Amino acid sequence: MGLAGRGPFFIFPQRSEARKKKLKILQWQHFVPGYDRWFDEVLAREWGQKHDTDVIVHHIPFWEINARALAEVKASSGHDLVMFTSPPASYESHVIDHAGIYKEIAGRQGQMIKLAHLSTFNPSTKKYFAFADSYVPVAFNYVRDYWEHIGYTYGPTTYDSLREGAKQIRKSLGIPCGLGLAPELDSNVALHGLLWSFGGLVQDASGNVVINSKETIEALHYVRGLYQESQTAEVFNWNPYSNDRALLGGKISGAVNAVSIARQAEREMPELSDRIMMNPSLRGLANWRACPHITSCYVVWRFAENQEGAKQFLVDLADNLGTGFKVSGFCNFPCFPKTVPDLKKQLENDSSASPPHKYMATEDTLLWTSNIGYPGYATPAVEEVFNTFVIPKMFAAVAKGKLTPKDGADTAEREVKQIFDKWKSSRTQNSGANSL
Numbered sequence: 488m489g490l491a492g493r494g495p496f497f498i499f500p501q502r503s504e505a506r507k508k509k510l511k512i513l514q515w516q517h518f519v520p521g522y523d524r525w526f527d528e529v530l531a532r533e534w535g536q537k538h539d540t541d542v543i544v545h546h547i548p549f550w551e552i553n554a555r556a557l558a559e560v561k562a563s564s565g566h567d568l569v570m571f572t573s574p575p576a577s578y579e580s581h582v583i584d585h586a587g588i589y590k591e592i593a594g595r596q597g598q599m600i601k602l603a604h605l606s607t608f609n610p611s612t613k614k615y616f617a618f619a620d621s622y623v624p625v626a627f628n629y630v631r632d633y634w635e636h637i638g639y640t641y642g643p644t645t646y647d648s649l650r651e652g653a654k655q656i657r658k659s660l661g662i663p664c665g666l667g668l669a670p671e672l673d674s675n676v677a678l679h680g681l682l683w684s685f686g687g688l689v690q691d692a693s694g695n696v697v698i699n700s701k702e703t704i705e706a707l708h709y710v711r712g713l714y715q716e717s718q719t720a721e722v723f724n725w726n727p728y729s730n731d732r733a734l735l736g737g738k739i740s741g742a743v744n745a746v747s748i749a750r751q752a753e754r755e756m757p758e759l760s761d762r763i764m765m766n767p768s769l770r771g772l773a774n775w776r777a778c779p780h781i782t783s784c785y786v787v788w789r790f791a792e793n794q795e796g797a798k799q800f801l802v803d804l805a806d807n808l809g810t811g812f813k814v815s816g817f818c819n820f821p822c823f824p825k826t827v828p829d830l831k832k833q834l835e836n837d838s839s840a841s842p843p844h845k846y847m848a849t850e851d852t853l854l855w856t857s858n859i860g861y862p863g864y865a866t867p868a869v870e871e872v873f874n875t876f877v878i879p880k881m882f883a884a885v886a887k888g889k890l891t892p893k894d895g896a897d898t899a900e901r902e903v904k905q906i907f908d909k910w911k912s913s914r915t916q917n918s919g920a921n922s923l
Contacts, residue, residue, distance in 0.1 A: 508540040510796045513556075514570035515549040515781075518623075518747035522815040530807055540796055549672070549781075550727065553874065559788065567791040568800065571617065571784045572672075573873060574606040574858070574865035579616035582786040586615045588798055592805040596823040603822035605858040606782050606865045616786070618801050621808060621819040623781035624852040625676060626765040628734055628748045629741035633662055642741070645770045646684065646709065649741070653717035656740045664717040665739030666710070668883040669725040670876035672780075677743035678878050679778040682706050683861060684771025689872055689903060692862045696907050699900035702773060707885045707892035714886040723883055735759065743768070745780040746846060750816040753839050761841040765848040768855050775855045782859065783819070817846050868910040877902050 512531070517523045527544050535542040547555060549572045559565030560581050585607065589599060603619035627649075629642045633656050643649040653664035666681075667674030682688070686702030714722070717740075721729075730742035735752055737759075742748070752760045768777035787797040804811075808826035811819050817834060821827050834846045860869040872878070877899060885895040 508538070508793055508796060510535070510540050510542045510568070510793050510800060511566040512542065512544045512568045512570070512800075513552070513566040514544065514546060514568075515552060515572055516546045517815065517818075518745060519750055519814075519816045519818055522811065522819065525810065525814040530804070530810075534800060534803060538796065538799065540793075542800075563790045565788070565790075567787065567793045567797040569786050569788070571786065572781045574619075574782060574784055574860070574870060575617055575786060576609065576865050576870045577867040578786060579609060579612070579614060579867075581789055582616055583789055583791075583794065583798075584614045584616075585618040585787065585801075588618050588801050589615060591802050592823060595802075596805055596808075597825040599822050600824065600853060602779070602782075602853070602856065602858045605860065605863075607784060608864060609866075610864060617784040618786070619782060619784050619822045620801070620804055621783045621811065621821050622779040622856070623745045623747075623783075623818045624820055624849050624856045625680065625743050625745055625768060625777050625780045626848045627741060627767070627769050628744055628746075628763060628765045630662075630734065630737060630739075631762050631764045633660060633740045636660060642764060642766050643769060644766055646681065646772070649769055650709070650713050650716070653713065653740055657717040660740075662738070662740050663719045664713065665730045665733055665742035666713060666718065666722065667725045667730055667742070668710070668714065668718075668722045668879060668886055669729075670879050671725060671729075672727045673730055673742075673744055674722075674725065674879045675873065675876055676778045676780050678710075678882050679859070679873075680743065680768060680776055681710070681771065682878060683776035683778070683857065684769065684774045685709065686771070686773030688862065689878070690860065690863050690869065690907075694863050694866065694868075694907075696900065696904050698903050699896045703896045703899075704892045705772070707882065707895050710882045711886050711888075711892065718886075723887070734763065737762075743777075745818055746816065746849060747818055749840070749845065750818070753841075765845065767848050767851065776861065777852075777856050778859060778861075779856055781818075817849065820849075820852060866910070868907045871906050871910075872903055875906075877906075 531542040531544050556569050607615050607617040607619050634642045637655040639652050643652050656662050685706035687706050688697050691697045731748050733739040734742050734748055749763050752763045785801055787794055791797055805823055808821040812827050831850050834850050836843050837846055859865050859873055881895050881899040884890045885892050
């Protein structure tokens with residue numbers, strides 16, 4: 488590319504092919520298949536043609552990404568770009584500083600949202616350990632006719648109305664509620680949001696462990712009551728797709744999840760599509776907070792063979808976030824709002840939705856969606872708490888009656904403090920060097 492315009496030169500096909508650059512990308516299999524088709528067949532292909540690069544994209548289930556990334560770190564070899572589905576703070580010492588990427592994009596697309604900054608910046612080292620292009624917010628998805636049956640025409644909007652309504656539905660229709668209590672992503676996300684909405688926190692803004700609080704205990708009382716009144720033991724053994732299948736099969740009255748549930752209904756069960764409705768994340772007694780279902784965080788490895796290509800790809804990806812939002816079925820909300828200036832207009836009138844304004848439930852998502860680690864930064868300790876499912880395990884133990892709410896908070900505090908202390912004792916805390 489640097490030779491363009493410098494005069495005549497010869498290209499030998501065999502040699503040119505041998506010298507052709509490669510860009511290897513590892514990322515998840517999106518909930519909405521259309522996004523992966525666009526990413527691979529349009530975005531990556533056209534970018535590769537423009538930059539004379541073979542772009543190779545590998546998609547794997549999101550729960551396999553961390554193990555694959557760890558293997559690449561140990562081998563100092565692998566992909567140039569890896570997309571994590573939550574902030575990968577523990578990999579900081581193995582990645583480049585992504586500040587330059589953010590800076591270049593800011594000149595073209597404006598500043599990132601606060602969620603992106605808190606998810607990818609280490610205030611101690613002043614390094615951006617990842618680049619967040621988008622996030623997938625959650626909503627409360629529910630079966631309309633079940634809630635209409637008990638007089639809730641527009642479904643629940645608060646945790647109080649969820650508990651009261653779910654109890655009535657279980658009693659009158661025999662249909663349980665679908666709040667997950669298993670060590671898996673959907674339960675993890677839902678219960679973090681519930682904890683925050685009751686005023687409970689894993690850490691405060693300064694990174695101190697504060698999980699053992701009266702607010703956490705109140706949240707544990709709530710979940711125990713909800714389980715006893717309106718759930719079944721199946722929620723303790725769910726996998727990441729269980730509540731999707733249960734809701735689409737009419738086996739639960741509602742679930743916290745991304746809007747991908749409704750999109751799946753449109754693709755596979757159009758006759759049921761208008762039964763699946765959604766509300767914004769539910770309001771709690773103390774707050775209105777939700778955890779992103781996915782926080783798309785790309786990293787460029789320090790050992791990447793094509794670092795410059797990887798950085799340029801992310802810059803150009805930001806230019807295409809508007810298309811990404813659309814082809815993801817409104818799942819991928821941009822971390823640079825200027826890239827989708829008509830976001831609310833698209834949500835208000837979607838030709839695939841029944842009714843067309845269904846997805847307006849997420850129009851104000853930034854009012855109630857916070858980063859993992861809220862109200863502080865995403866750190867290796869927060870990452871470990873999230874990835875080892877400390878919060879779902881706490882709620883499950885109390886719901887099962889194995890621990891009282893107070894004992895549940897005490898136990899979680901010991902586990903969280905042990906994780907935080909492990910990272911604090913490391914000479915390279917917030918770098919991840921000792922844990923990988």
